[in-house]
Amino acid sequence: MGKKSNNILNKAVNSGFFRYALQQAAHILADYKNSQSLIDDVKFHLTDKKGKINEIKQEVLLLVEMVAAYAKGEYRDIPWSSIVMIVAGLIYFVSPIDVIPDFFPVAGLVDDISVILWVYHSLRHEIERYKDWKRNQKTTILEREE
Structure with missing residues (x-):
């Protein structure tokens, strides 16, 4: 990331809004309907926006998948602080x-993308563990079908 991107990221993760999002995350995780609503909002946001969003779509979808698995009780092998950060x-x-409000074309997405990439890279180890778990689930399902 360039110096300007780091500056935007620092402003974003140290903002009052991000602190608010951290507080709200616990409430969302406590209620399956709220978790599902957030997941639906993220999926809509991905289809509603174009351009730069496509560059991080796979990362966002994997984070959404992790939240969905957590909310359903299928995957809980992640520290509370990590799932709250996601x-x-x-x-x-x-x-x-x-x-940077999203109604500013292009610039409004820079902070969103920066935060998602920061979360993704900060939790790289947790994400890899989730991917391993997911692969093992598929293997187990295939073994049961035989």
């Missing part, structure tokens, strides 16, 4: 009002 990042991503 949810906070997704809240930030879908919110039109943050450090």
Whole structure:
């Protein structure tokens, strides 16, 4: 990331809105319907926006998948602080009002993308563990079908 991107990221993750998103994340995780609503919002946001969003679409979808598995009780092998950070990042991503409001074309997505990439890279180890778990689930399902 360039110096300008780091500056935007620092402003975003140190903003009052990101702190608010962290607080809201716990409430969202406590209620399956709220978790599902956030997941739906993120998916809509991905289809509604074009351009730069496509560059991080796979990362966002994997984070959404992790939240969905957690909310359903299927995958809980992740520290609470990590799943809260993921949810906070997704809240930030879908919110039109943050450090750079989304109604500014292109620039309004820079902070959203920066936060998602920061969350993704910060939790790289947790994400790899989730991917391994997911692969093992598919293997187990295939073995049961034989």
